[in-house]
Amino acid sequence: MLQLDVKTIYFLVGLFATTTGVVLSILTMTGRFDRWLKYWGISNLCTGSGILLLTFRDIVPDFYSIVVANMLAIAGYFLLMATAQRLYYRHMPWRPHLLFLGLMTGLFLLMQDADNYYAERTALSSIACGYYALRVAKITQRIAREEDIVSAYLVSGIFTLAALIFGLRILAGLTHHLGGDSIFSPGGVNMWVILLAAGIGPLWNMSMLLMIMERINRNWIGRALRDPLTAALNREGLRAAVENNTMRRHSDDHPFTALLLVDIDHFKQVNDQLGHAFGDKLLRSFADIVHHQLRSSDLFARHGGDEFVIILPSSGEKEARDVAERLQKAFAQATDKLKHDGLAVTLSIGIAVTVSEQLGSSLYKLMEQADSALYQSKHHGRNRITAAQAA
Secondary structure, X not given: OOOOOHHHHHHHHHXXXXXXXHHHHHHHOOOOOOHHHHHHHHHHHHHHHHHHHHOOEOOEXXXXXXXXXXXXXXXXXXXXXXXXXXXXXXXXXXXXXXXXXXXXXXXXHHOOOOOOOHHHHHHHHHHHHHHHHHHHHHHHHHHHHHHOOHHHHHHHHHHHHHHHHHHHHHHHHHOOOOOOOXXXXXXXXXXXHHHHHHXXXXXXXXXXXXXXXXXXXXXXXXXXXXXXXXXXXXXXXHHHHHHHHHHHOOOOOOOEEEEEXXXXXXXXXXXXXXXXXXXXXXXXXXXXXXXXXXXXXXXXXXXXXXXXXXXXXXXXXXXXXXXXXXXXXXXXXXXXXXXXXXXXXXXXXXXXXXXXXXXXXXXXHHHHHHHHHHHHHHHOOOOOEEEHHHO
């Protein structure tokens, strides 16, 4: 029967991770990437260096091939979690993790004799690495769900598998069923875990790269579909978002979708009296108010100048009026000081409603109806809300 050289497998896995870390670290030096790339590069360097050090067991002192090697590998997984946390735009609580790493270091110092504690060390390192792998899986799953990044589901699945493998290694270590009396013993659970790790290591680096590329691509597309001043969708962005949302609204309990066409009254006077810079500030202020008032499923777009479109899925005329009234009230409070300059800056709003399933095909017709209702609001004195049915 063919006996696999476990030490060679360890060496190749460590060499691949180290090489990946070197490449990522060189890219970091260009200064074109956020801190996550630095964490990712150092993570691979630490993990790879730790695994390479393990292959020097019985050649270098146990302190290096056991304590330093294991802690480098664990630190690599920790920094991999820090990479995911940074990609998720969340603050990293360093202190508790550094304390945890310090505790691990102390335990490995107590068990650094190569002739003893093999199973205990294996279980301990697997607990730490498995924990961080599970954290990466959870973080990337949130990224996939919240940002609709499909490849992030792949990353989450790979790290979930890695956590399960570490769980198997923990169980084997605690029950002394690893196979052999050292990490280089052929056969047994430990050898098969190393074989799986040899395949998963390159796979998760490639999947993370795919996730990052997809995210960057989506960000660039997002910039092209948004108004740079207000961060609202532009016309093309609205069209694309409507097509995407229409497909998802077929099963909604509420069969209707409402569209609001909003115009800022006397906006030209604001530009003429207070300047275009102040006018831009007013537009941004209005956009902030809208973003705070709407649900995550609602769509907000700048139609042109001081005219905006708001689409409320699963909403009829009553829900649309409620939203319109809240916007008018919040905007009135935000612009109250302009009254001292003799400017009555208010909102005129037109409402149109359609069947949700027909939104994609009837968007422009719906906007014409809302525009007609908006005209009625302005014609009857501005600062009004008019529904298309009453137009």
